[in-house]
Amino acid sequence: MRIAVIPGDGIGREVIGAARDVLDAVSAAHGFKLSYTEFDWGCERYTREGAMMPADGLDVLRDFDSILLGAVGWPGVPDHVSLWGLLIPIRRTFRQYVNLRPIRTFTGVETPVREAEFDFVVVRENVEGEYSEAGGRLNRGFPDELAIQEAIFTRAGVTRIVDYAFALAALRRGYLTSATKSNGIVHTLPFWDEIVAERAEHHPGVRWDSEHIDALAAKFVLQPGRFDVVVGSNLFGDILSDLAAAVAGSIGIAPSANLDPTREFPSMFEPVHGSAPDIAGTGVANPVGAVWSAALMLEHLGRPDAAADVLAAIETTLAQPSTRTPDLGGTASTREVTEALVRSAS
Amino acid sequence: MRIAVIPGDGIGREVIGAARDVLDAVSAAHGFKLSYTEFDWGCERYTREGAMMPADGLDVLRDFDSILLGAVGWPGVPDHVSLWGLLIPIRRTFRQYVNLRPIRTFTGVETPVREAEFDFVVVRENVEGEYSEAGGRLNRGFPDELAIQEAIFTRAGVTRIVDYAFALAALRRGYLTSATKSNGIVHTLPFWDEIVAERAEHHPGVRWDSEHIDALAAKFVLQPGRFDVVVGSNLFGDILSDLAAAVAGSIGIAPSANLDPTREFPSMFEPVHGSAPDIAGTGVANPVGAVWSAALMLEHLGRPDAAADVLAAIETTLAQPSTRTPDLGGTASTREVTEALVRSAS
Ligand SMILES: CC(C)[C@H](C(=O)O)[C@@H](O)C(=O)O
Ligand SMILES: CC(C)[C@H](C(=O)O)[C@@H](O)C(=O)O
Numbered sequence: 001m002r003i004a005v006i007p008g009d010g011i012g013r014e015v016i017g018a019a020r021d022v023l024d025a026v027s028a029a030h031g032f033k034l035s036y037t038e039f040d041w042g043c044e045r046y047t048r049e050g051a052m053m054p055a056d057g058l059d060v061l062r063d064f065d066s067i068l069l070g071a072v073g074w075p076g077v078p079d080h081v082s083l084w085g086l087l088i089p090i091r092r093t094f095r096q097y098v099n100l101r102p103i104r105t106f107t108g109v110e111t112p113v114r115e116a117e118f119d120f121v122v123v124r125e126n127v128e129g130e131y132s133e134a135g136g137r138l139n140r141g142f143p144d145e146l147a148i149q150e151a152i153f154t155r156a157g158v159t160r161i162v163d164y165a166f167a168l169a170a171l172r173r174g175y176l177t178s179a180t181k182s183n184g185i186v187h188t189l190p191f192w193d194e195i196v197a198e199r200a201e202h203h204p205g206v207r208w209d210s211e212h213i214d215a216l217a218a219k220f221v222l223q224p225g226r227f228d229v230v231v232g233s234n235l236f237g238d239i240l241s242d243l244a245a246a247v248a249g250s251i252g253i254a255p256s257a258n259l260d261p262t263r264e265f266p267s268m269f270e271p272v273h274g275s276a277p278d279i280a281g282t283g284v285a286n287p288v289g290a291v292w293s294a295a296l297m298l299e300h301l302g303r304p305d306a307a308a309d310v311l312a313a314i315e316t317t318l319a320q321p322s323t324r325t326p327d328l329g330g331t332a333s334t335r336e337v338t339e340a341l342v343r344s345a346s
Numbered sequence: 347m348r349i350a351v352i353p354g355d356g357i358g359r360e361v362i363g364a365a366r367d368v369l370d371a372v373s374a375a376h377g378f379k380l381s382y383t384e385f386d387w388g389c390e391r392y393t394r395e396g397a398m399m400p401a402d403g404l405d406v407l408r409d410f411d412s413i414l415l416g417a418v419g420w421p422g423v424p425d426h427v428s429l430w431g432l433l434i435p436i437r438r439t440f441r442q443y444v445n446l447r448p449i450r451t452f453t454g455v456e457t458p459v460r461e462a463e464f465d466f467v468v469v470r471e472n473v474e475g476e477y478s479e480a481g482g483r484l485n486r487g488f489p490d491e492l493a494i495q496e497a498i499f500t501r502a503g504v505t506r507i508v509d510y511a512f513a514l515a516a517l518r519r520g521y522l523t524s525a526t527k528s529n530g531i532v533h534t535l536p537f538w539d540e541i542v543a544e545r546a547e548h549h550p551g552v553r554w555d556s557e558h559i560d561a562l563a564a565k566f567v568l569q570p571g572r573f574d575v576v577v578g579s580n581l582f583g584d585i586l587s588d589l590a591a592a593v594a595g596s597i598g599i600a601p602s603a604n605l606d607p608t609r610e611f612p613s614m615f616e617p618v619h620g621s622a623p624d625i626a627g628t629g630v631a632n633p634v635g636a637v638w639s640a641a642l643m644l645e646h647l648g649r650p651d652a653a654a655d656v657l658a659a660i661e662t663t664l665a666q667p668s669t670r671t672p673d674l675g676g677t678a679s680t681r682e683v684t685e686a687l688v689r690s691a692s
Contacts, residue, residue: 079529080536088530112567114458135496135533145501147537150481155491183425184434184584187481190426191493214584218592221458221567238530238560239585246564 010275012070018287043074052085094265124237165231179232252286356621358416364633389420398431440611470583511577525578598632
């Protein structure tokens with residue numbers, strides 16, 4: 001299984017190193033082999049060569065079984081360069097229309113909210129919606145200047161993400177929540193709601209409801225335990241999954257999978273956290289988000305057994321005060337946590 | 347001072363009754379008089395007469411000094427009817443471009459998060475942005491169907507809300523946070539960011555920064571105490587203010603003001619909560635959101651002294667276990683809380 005590895009910027013490099021160590025340990029234990037090809041794409045390359053990745057970068061990636069990414073973004077490089085020059089083209093070119101973000105509590109990770117135990121998944125639409133290049137400016141520089149942004153929701157795009165979410169809910173506790181705001185956003189979100197209601201008929205075993213994004217954000221704080229699978233548009237899924245990661249105790253442990261469920265293209269796995277310039281290079285980045293993302297990759301590559309071992313290693317490691325990084329109130333370094341994960345996964 | 351009162355639907359009626367009682371008490375104590383005209387607009391009227399308000403409803407409101415609204419919306423009446431037939435036209439026709447949502451903790455109101463004390467204001471753009479009627483559908487009913495929603499941000503619209511927020515921050519602790527998502531939403535939000543940076547130069551006394559909405563939502567949970575004034579677009583302000591109300595302990599106490607700062611038109615004051623069909627009629631709705639909204643109205647009408655007394659009454663009442671409604675873990679009825687507020691404000 002050939003893995004393209006893009007450590008990217010800042011702590012991206014540190015946590016991807018950790019993820020590779022854990023992958024090596026668990027694949028050795030299970031008797032299979034992963035081969036890695038590392039790419040030095042990111043903001044440093046941009047500063048040096050004027051592009052985040054080579055012109056044929058996407059073609060190069062196309063032949064891999066999957067992509068493991070650290071983080072992209074660095075002060076001085078505008079976001080629209082770092083993201084639209086690497087992360088977003090990968091998501092879109094490879095039709096990774098599902099962004100999967102599991103959220104759960106762990107023994108040893110204190111939640112900032114009253115509820116201490118929950119386990120749900122945010123399924124985010126990942127290639128269309130509010131993140132669109134359609135739109136522009138009028139009367140630039142004049143008092144009557146304005147900007148227009150077009151959110152575009154297609155029937156095919158909404159149907160496939162909603163179907164994915166219903167199917168996932170059927171494999172879990174059978175309950176789906178759809179994020180909407182059809183009371184304020186009167187074209188795209190009523191369309192989304194219609195499709196959710198239509199697709200529900202094809203998944204009769206799943207209980208579902210629909211909540212406005214404002215109320216839903218509030219419920220994530222007040223009653224996170226009530227959720228099983230939550231499906232949202234590109235923007236809503238983004239907001240809800242970051243919020244949920246905070247509610248679960250730390251953005252540092254949150255993983256994500258950018259999936260092409262048709263398997264025509266490689267899928268991409270990345271921690272939810274960014275490049276964290278403030279702590280980059282200090283050796284204290286939490287590797288768990290990247291390691292858990294690697295576990296999601298193993299599952300996608302058909303090794304749920306190895307994935308389960310990685311998750312068990314994460315549980316064991318987080319449960320020990322001595323192997324928690326500062327974002328979780330501990331004093332362990334990235335290295336120490338990684339060594340504990342490797343020991344436990346071997 | 348002539349007040350148009352629109353109790354609306356569900357618990358809207360119950361809490362507006364409470365707000366009037368408290369307004370009567372405090373105005374008597376301060377020796378001024380408010381005159382009320384009540385309008386039975388809302389979903390019941392819609393069911394009876396096919397419209398949420400009469401055709402000349404907006405003209406009727408135009409002559410009042412301000413508008414006190416309970417809540418609109420009821421099962422069976424589609425949201426686009428109840429909101430776009432009443433609430434949103436009022437906000438837009440009367441150019442209430444500021445939606446002000448104070449968030450603070452109170453003794454007696456437990457927060458669901460670790461931080462126990464904070465005090466900030468969400469300033470939400472209220473008449474343009476993502477809530478727009480521009481957009482539509484293509485190929486309705488066919489597999490290639492799609493919906494487009496246009497968010498429209500104007501220079502004038504962004505400038506005035508940002509200026510309002512900077513000025514408010516200058517009167518408070520001098521710190522403004524702007525909500526953005528310019529890394530994903532590449533036309534409107536970079537424009538928003540540019541204007542924030544420009545206007546900052548006109549408010550040199552205010553420290554400011556900019557945060558992506560996903561990270562900001564997470565920080566509302568993890569470190570609500572760091573905020574003073576937070577400014578966001580129509581959608582972002584909506585999400586953040588509901589989230590913040592939950593973080594502060596209950597949506598039931600959260601107030602809002604829809605302001606036309608030019609005072610050409612009447613401003614509108616309404617609790618953040620909705621009509622709550624599940625508890626409507628049971629007499630346990632929390633009146634504090636409506637009463638606090640009435641205090642914001644007094645401030646706007648030039649009676650900050652009376653407004654301060656209402657806020658003091660809220661503090662006293664919430665501090666007593668015997669005068670808290672069930673949403674705050676108490677057992678008091680709307681009536682009992684209202685009587686306590688009236689006693690304290692008299
Ligand atoms: C009901 C809805 C349209 C409204 C809004 O989002 O503006 C409400 O959520 C609010 O915040 O006042
Ligand atoms: C960096 C940004 C464009 C990105 C997104 O919103 O998609 C990030 O927040 C994420 O969630 O992966």
